[in-house]
Amino acid sequence: MPDAPGLELIRGEIERDHPGSVLATSFDRGQAALIVDPTQVLAVLGWLRDEPGQRYRFLSSLHVADYLPAEPRFGVHYELLNRDRVERLRVKAMLGDPAASGPGQEPAGEHLGSFSAPAPGHSQSDLPEIDSCVELFATAEAQEREAFDFFGVVFRGHPDLTRILLPEDYVGWPQRRDFPVGGEPVTFTYNEHNYG
Amino acid sequence: MAELMEDRATEVMTVNIGPHHPATHGVLRLVVELEGEVVKDLKPVIGYVHTGIEKSCEDKSYWKVIPFVERMDYVSYFFQMEAYCGAVERLIGLEIPPRAKYLRTIFLELNRIHSHLVWLGTTALDLGAISMLWYCFRERDRILDLFEMAAGQRMHTRYFQVGGVIEDIPLGFEQKLRSFVADMPVRVGQYQALLDRNEVFLSRTKGVGIVSRERLLELGVTGPLLRAAGEPWDLRKAFDYLAYPEMDFKIPVGTVGDNYDRYRVRVAEMVESTKIIEQSLDLLPEGPFIADDRKYVLPPRSELSTSMESLIHHFKLVTEGFRVDPGEVYYSIESPRGELGCFVLADGSSKPSRVHFRDPSFVNLQAFREMAVGSYIADMIASLGMLDPILGGVDR
Numbered sequence: 386m387p388d389a390p391g392l393e394l395i396r397g398e399i400e401r402d403h404p405g406s407v408l409a410t411s412f413d414r415g416q417a418a419l420i421v422d423p424t425q426v427l428a429v430l431g432w433l434r435d436e437p438g439q440r441y442r443f444l445s446s447l448h449v450a451d452y453l454p455a456e457p458r459f460g461v462h463y464e465l466l467n468r469d470r471v472e473r474l475r476v477k478a479m480l481g482d483p484a485a486s487g488p489g490q491e492p493a494g495e496h497l498g499s500f501s502a503p504a505p506g507h508s509q510s511d512l513p514e515i516d517s518c519v520e521l522f523a524t525a526e527a528q529e530r531e532a533f534d535f536f537g538v539v540f541r542g543h544p545d546l547t548r549i550l551l552p553e554d555y556v557g558w559p560q561r562r563d564f565p566v567g568g569e570p571v572t573f574t575y576n577e578h579n580y581g
Numbered sequence: 582m583a584e585l586m587e588d589r590a591t592e593v594m595t596v597n598i599g600p601h602h603p604a605t606h607g608v609l610r611l612v613v614e615l616e617g618e619v620v621k622d623l624k625p626v627i628g629y630v631h632t633g634i635e636k637s638c639e640d641k642s643y644w645k646v647i648p649f650v651e652r653m654d655y656v657s658y659f660f661q662m663e664a665y666c667g668a669v670e671r672l673i674g675l676e677i678p679p680r681a682k683y684l685r686t687i688f689l690e691l692n693r694i695h696s697h698l699v700w701l702g703t704t705a706l707d708l709g710a711i712s713m714l715w716y717c718f719r720e721r722d723r724i725l726d727l728f729e730m731a732a733g734q735r736m737h738t739r740y741f742q743v744g745g746v747i748e749d750i751p752l753g754f755e756q757k758l759r760s761f762v763a764d765m766p767v768r769v770g771q772y773q774a775l776l777d778r779n780e781v782f783l784s785r786t787k788g789v790g791i792v793s794r795e796r797l798l799e800l801g802v803t804g805p806l807l808r809a810a811g812e813p814w815d816l817r818k819a820f821d822y823l824a825y826p827e828m829d830f831k832i833p834v835g836t837v838g839d840n841y842d843r844y845r846v847r848v849a850e851m852v853e854s855t856k857i858i859e860q861s862l863d864l865l866p867e868g869p870f871i872a873d874d875r876k877y878v879l880p881p882r883s884e885l886s887t888s889m890e891s892l893i894h895h896f897k898l899v900t901e902g903f904r905v906d907p908g909e910v911y912y913s914i915e916s917p918r919g920e921l922g923c924f925v926l927a928d929g930s931s932k933p934s935r936v937h938f939r940d941p942s943f944v945n946l947q948a949f950r951e952m953a954v955g956s957y958i959a960d961m962i963a964s965l966g967m968l969d970p971i972l973g974g975v976d977r
Contacts, residue, residue, distance in 0.1 A: 413908050414671055444801060445913065446939035450926045464911050464922065464939070471819045475911065524801025527947050535635075550628035550976055559636055562934070566640045 387472055392417040395439070395474070403428045418475035423461075426478045427516045433465060433474065434521055441465035441474055444522035449532040453562040457481035459513050459538060480513035480538065517543040535560035593621060596958075600629045604707055604962045607972025611961075618957050623950055627943075631976040638936040642902025643669055644743060646936060650923075651737045653938055654974030656699050659685075659692035660916040662741040664923035664938070667822065668912040669743050672905050672927050675877055679824075679866040681745035686824040687758070687861045688731070688740060689914075690854040694765065695724045696917035697847050701772065704844075704966030708785050713775065720768050723761050730754055743903075744878040745871030755862060762862075765855045769848055776844070786840040790952040790964035794838060800951075801944045804919025806968065809846045810838030816915035827864065828857045840967040847969075850917075877903045902931040918942050918969055938977060942970040 387395060389412040396407045396419065406425040411418045421429045433441040445464040452458050463476040517540035518525050529540040530549040537558035540546055548555060557564060599610035608629040614622040634653055638646045650665045651658040663685060670677060677685075702717030725735040731750050732738035740746055776782045792802075794810040807814055815832045817825040833849035835842025872878050879898055880891035897903075905927035913922035919941030926935035949968055953961040 414674070414910055416910060443798065445920060446911065446922050446924065446937075448924055448937040448939070450909070450924070450935040450937070452926075452934075462911075462924065464924075468814060468819075473911070522801070523799045524944055524947065527943060531943075548628075550631040552628070559633065560935075562639075564636075566636060 387417050387474060388412075389417070392419070392474075395419070395433075398436070398438070399429055399432055402432060416473070416475060418477050420477045420479065423478040423480055423515050426461075426463075426476070427518060427521065429476060430463060430465075430518055430521055433476070439467070440469065441467045441472075443468055444518070444524050445473070447518070447522075447525050447528040447532065449536045449538055449560075451536065451560065451562045452479075456485075458485075459536060461515055461532065461538060463518070478515055480515060482513060484511035512537045512539045514539045514541055516541050517546075519543055537561070591616065600626075604965070605972075606703060606966065606970060607975075609965075609970065609972050609975075611965075613958065613961070615958060618959075620953050620956055620958055620961050623953055623961070625946055625949055627946070627972070627975050629976065630972055634977050635936055635938065638933060640932065642931045643905065643933060644898070644902055646933060647741070647743075648737065648739050650936070650938065651739065652973065653977050654916070654918075654921075654940060654942065654971045655736070656971050657692055657696045657917050657921075657974075658737050659688050659741065660914060660921050661923075661938070662739070663689060663823075664912060664914050664916075664921050665925070665936070666741045666743050667914065668910045668923040668925040669905070669933075671910045671912055672908055672925060673743075673877060673903075675744055675872055675874060677745050677872055678869045680749075680868045680870050681872075682824045683861045683865045684746050684750065684870060685741060686828070687858050687865075688728075688746075689823070690857045690861075691724050691727060691758075693854045693917045694851050695721055697851050698724075700847060700917075700966075700969045701844075704963070704969070705776065705782075707962055707966045708782060710776065710779070710782060713772065716768070716772065716775075720765065723764075727754070727758055727761065730757065742871060742878070744874065745869070747871070749870045755865075758858065759862060762855045762858050766852050769851050773848060783841070785960070785963055786844060786967075788837070788839050788841075789956060789960045790840045790843075790967060791838050792948055792951045796951065797838075797948060800948045802919065802948045804915070804917070804941055804945070805843060805846045805850065806919070806945055806948065808832060809835035809842035811836055816913060816920060820913075822914060824861060824864070825857075828860050830854075830857050830860075840963055843967040904929060904931045905933075913939065916941055918971070918974075919945060938974075940974040940977065942972070942974045943977075946970050946975060 392410050392412055396410050399407050403425055406422050406429050407419050408422055409420040433439050443466040445466045448462050450460045452460055457479040459480040461478045465474045517529055529543050532538050533546050534548045534551050594615045596613045596615055599605045600608045610626040612624045613620055634649050638649050647662055650661045653661050698717040698721040702714040705713035728738050729735045731754055732740040794812050797807050797810050811834055813832045813834050830853045833846045835846050875894045880894050884891040907927055907929045909926045911922055911924045913920050921941055922939030924937040925933050928934040952964040
């Protein structure tokens with residue numbers, strides 16, 4: 386991990402090359418994180434990967450967390466690793482929820498019966514979007530698909546952004562915090578009527 | 582007629598393998614394009630054992646999450662526990678006592694041997710070496726006996742707790758473990774005697790499934806697969822966790838990165854693991870096996886009938902669980918399959934707001950296409966075995 390002053394140095398250097406790209410830094414529990422502007426995330430990741438003094442060439446993990454009720458609510462996390470210096474650095478891009486202020490939005494998870502079912506392949510305009518980093522880190526391919534699958538975060542430019550773990554006709558983004566636990570219909574119901 | 586023959590020679594056939602197929606080491610479906618017997622393209626389709634464990638974890642208090650995460654990668658359950666417990670300990674800033682560190686190291690390395698034994702048995706079975714399965718599972722059973730002796734369960738032991746381990750090792754455990762550790766290198770030598778100069782095994786593994794080191798790194802592959810390609814990257818050496826900084830062990834690496842190297846690296850790792858266990862036993866410090874912070878750790882059973890305060894703590898911990906201040910931590914360890922990372926997001930309540938596992942099998946599986954394309958379909962099955970994915974971990 387870079388320490389807290391080291392993190393500020395990195396921030397300063399990125400700001401020199403990409404002004405306005407780093408919104409904030411956080412150094413918490415010994416882990417350093419850059420909170421970046423989602424529109425410039427590729428510039429920051431590319432800089433961290435290729436800048437001779439940095440060389441964070443290994444993307445350990447890409448995952449999304451839902452910070453509901455905070456706004457912007459989705460955090461896309463990139464856990465970068467410099468294997469020579471054995472340092473980890475987290476890059477975090479916060480995305481708002483475009484559907485939050487959209488018309489006709491009913492609060493999900495009120496009760497299970499009211500699951501609004503947008504048609505499969507419905508317009509993705511009400512989903513949060515960010516650029517895909519597959520070009521920079523090939524390992525992100527499956528992990529971005531997973532993030533899309535569970536949070537509905539669209540990675541622009543991803544070669545094959547489809548559901549990966551859930552069935553392709555699944556409706557909803559189940560790892561969002563406002564998606565209720567349980568209520569999945571059981572597929573094997575051929576003798577359901579016998580048991581009510 | 583000539584045209585027809587040509588068509589037949591270049592005909593591409595799409596074959597579906599799985600999801601239920603013994604050689605897929607779990608519920609993995611492969612859509613394979615074949616030209617004759619040669620794999621032209623393939624696509625792994627996963628998700629058949631997705632059980633929503635990460636989502637379920639958000640609905641459980643911190644200490645109740647442990648048995649859930651154990652069931653992700655069901656062959657290396659101690660590693661899941663360590664990744665999760667370690668992440669929570671870093672979130673709350675809880676230092677675990679030295680004895681717990683050593684005990685955890687012992688059980689992690691036992692689990693590594695266990696996991697590699699399952700891998701060796703099943704993969705050798707794929708290559709036709711049926712007797713290997715029985716020999717490997719014989720030793721695996723001794724490890725499971727040790728787990729049962731210490732934790733009461735053979736699999737999914739729930740032995741690691743936030744703050745340490747649930748119980749100290751019982752009397753006689755050390756003796757039994759020492760006898761196992763003394764036997765294991767001999768057994769590994771016997772496996773090597775059976776396989777290393779086995780004509781069929783060699784011709785099936787040498788030069789098969791090569792992916793370059795650079796490409797593996799791009800694809801995020803870690804663990805024995807990466808080390809077999811010559812990259813000495815091991816989180817046990819790189820990062821400081823548990824008792825590994827005090828241990829003297831080597832990182833086996835390969836040269837070519839073919840299936841034979843993958844086999845050699847894993848087999849050598851088993852021997853290194855026995856060295857770590859032996860050193861941990863020699864250095865095992867006396868003292869408590871779990872931290873003494875009553876806000877996070879259950880009080881000893883004996884205090885419950887005499888101390889009201891302990892009873893209250895016990896009640897609070899069992900009913901609501903402990904609360905964790907808002908924050909997020911990513912903690913990664915070296916599992917038998919590579920970098921196992923656990924991300925935990927705390928929102929101040931007694932339940933984690935997000936638990937994410939960076940499962941090594943899930944990431945490593947991306948390299949499978951490049952390992953298998955251009956090889957025979959039979960070698961594809963061998964490469965899959967050498968990749969060693971655990972689909973419970975892939976799908977979570």
